[in-house]
Amino acid sequence: MASSTEEVNMDLNGKNIVYIGGFGGIGLETCKELVQNGVANLMILHKAWNESAFKELSSVDSRCVCKFTEFDITCGLEKTRLLFKQIVEKLGSIDMLINGAGICTEKDFDNLIAVNFTGTVNATLVAYDLMDKSRDGKGGVVVNISSVAALTPFPVLPIYSATKGGILNFTRALAQLEPKSGITLYSICPGITDTKHWDNVHHFQGRELCFKEKMRGRPCPIQTANQCAKNIVKAIEAHKNGATWMCDVGQLKLVEVKNFWTPPHQRQDPETEQS
Numbered sequence: 453m454a455s456s457t458e459e460v461n462m463d464l465n466g467k468n469i470v471y472i473g474g475f476g477g478i479g480l481e482t483c484k485e486l487v488q489n490g491v492a493n494l495m496i497l498h499k500a501w502n503e504s505a506f507k508e509l510s511s512v513d514s515r516c517v518c519k520f521t522e523f524d525i526t527c528g529l530e531k532t533r534l535l536f537k538q539i540v541e542k543l544g545s546i547d548m549l550i551n552g553a554g555i556c557t558e559k560d561f562d563n564l565i566a567v568n569f570t571g572t573v574n575a576t577l578v579a580y581d582l583m584d585k586s587r588d589g590k591g592g593v594v595v596n597i598s599s600v601a602a603l604t605p606f607p608v609l610p611i612y613s614a615t616k617g618g619i620l621n622f623t624r625a626l627a628q629l630e631p632k633s634g635i636t637l638y639s640i641c642p643g644i645t646d647t648k649h650w651d652n653v654h655h656f657q658g659r660e661l662c663f664k665e666k667m668r669g670r671p672c673p674i675q676t677a678n679q680c681a682k683n684i685v686k687a688i689e690a691h692k693n694g695a696t697w698m699c700d701v702g703q704l705k706l707v708e709v710k711n712f713w714t715p716p717h718q719r720q721d722p723e724t725e726q727s
């Protein structure tokens with residue numbers, strides 16, 4: 453795995469990838485793109501089996517071994533750890549984890565936080581322990597699907613925005629350890645994408661958002677899941693540690709998320725006040 457100073461693209465050929473939420477709207481399209489790019493083993497972790505999605509995926513390229521395991525990302529750290537141990541026993545190693553599960557409604561915000569934030573943190577930490585070069589791992593990649601709501605918080609979805617903003621910061625923080633861990637991490641922030649994500653979405657004060665209905669007829673196009681997926685794979689191939697990628701209206705853009713505070717030990721003059 454390249455160090456953080458080298459700009460080396462990711463070659464997906466022969467890789468073992470775990471995709472949590474891989475039967476979702478964005479997830480399934482991204483998995484299809486990954487299979488087309490030569491991934492060797494694709495393990496899809498999902499809440500429920502989806503026959504049609506699996507058949508669609510398996511028809512893309514028979515050389516990729518696609519597997520499914522039922523998984524609820526809110527199952528907790530230890531059950532997640534046990535499942536990943538079983539996956540490594542099957543695949544030999546995990547080269548990449550993609551955290552693609554997520555919900556949007558704020559009606560039950562304990563569950564919203566459990567899925568979008570705590571679940572993603574648990575899966576990342578478990579994969580991190582397995583990949584960490586400083587603890588006999590081979591290094592690896594963790595891709596966390598955040599949202600544009602992490603870049604521009606939405607007043608109608610304040611808790612969703614917080615979960616996605618939290619994942620962005622969590623990912624950027626861990627990415628700084630790459631020189632020691634050999635683990636590359638980056639965030640993907642999709643814009644509004646036409647999936648079931650928007651079905652049955654409730655405002656934090658309870659009323660239904662009817663978001664899709666409101667978006668219909670608006671001048672700005674909503675991107676398709678396939679447009680988003682193609683750009684997610686482009687971001688994966690770019691392999692930029694600590695990066696924040698925005699996939700919106702069919703475009704891929706690298707976003708500079710600024711730091712506004714310098715830890716004392718990194719300041720040129722420790723006495724310098726923050727300007």
Ligand SMILES: NC(=O)c1ccc[n+]([C@@H]2O[C@H](COP(=O)([O-])OP(=O)(O)OC[C@H]3O[C@@H](n4cnc5c(N)ncnc54)[C@H](O)[C@@H]3O)[C@@H](O)[C@H]2O)c1
Pocket residue numbers: 472473474475476477478479497498499500523524525526552553554555556567597598599600641642643644645646647648649650
């Ligand atoms: N669609 C958008 O406009 C949009 C925009 C920005 C970010 N996102 C994010 O992209 C990701 C994919 O969303 P999508 O648009 O494909 O929606 P989607 O609803 O089609 O897919 C989300 C997937 O997450 C899975 N999931 C939900 N709860 C789970 C749980 N407890 N355990 C395991 N899996 C669970 C669902 O089964 C589903 O397949 C999500 O993280 C979402 O927040 C979507």
Ligand SMILES: CCCCCCO
Pocket residue numbers: 599600601606608609642643644
């Ligand atoms: C209005 C809410 C749009 C949030 C982007 C999807 O995560």
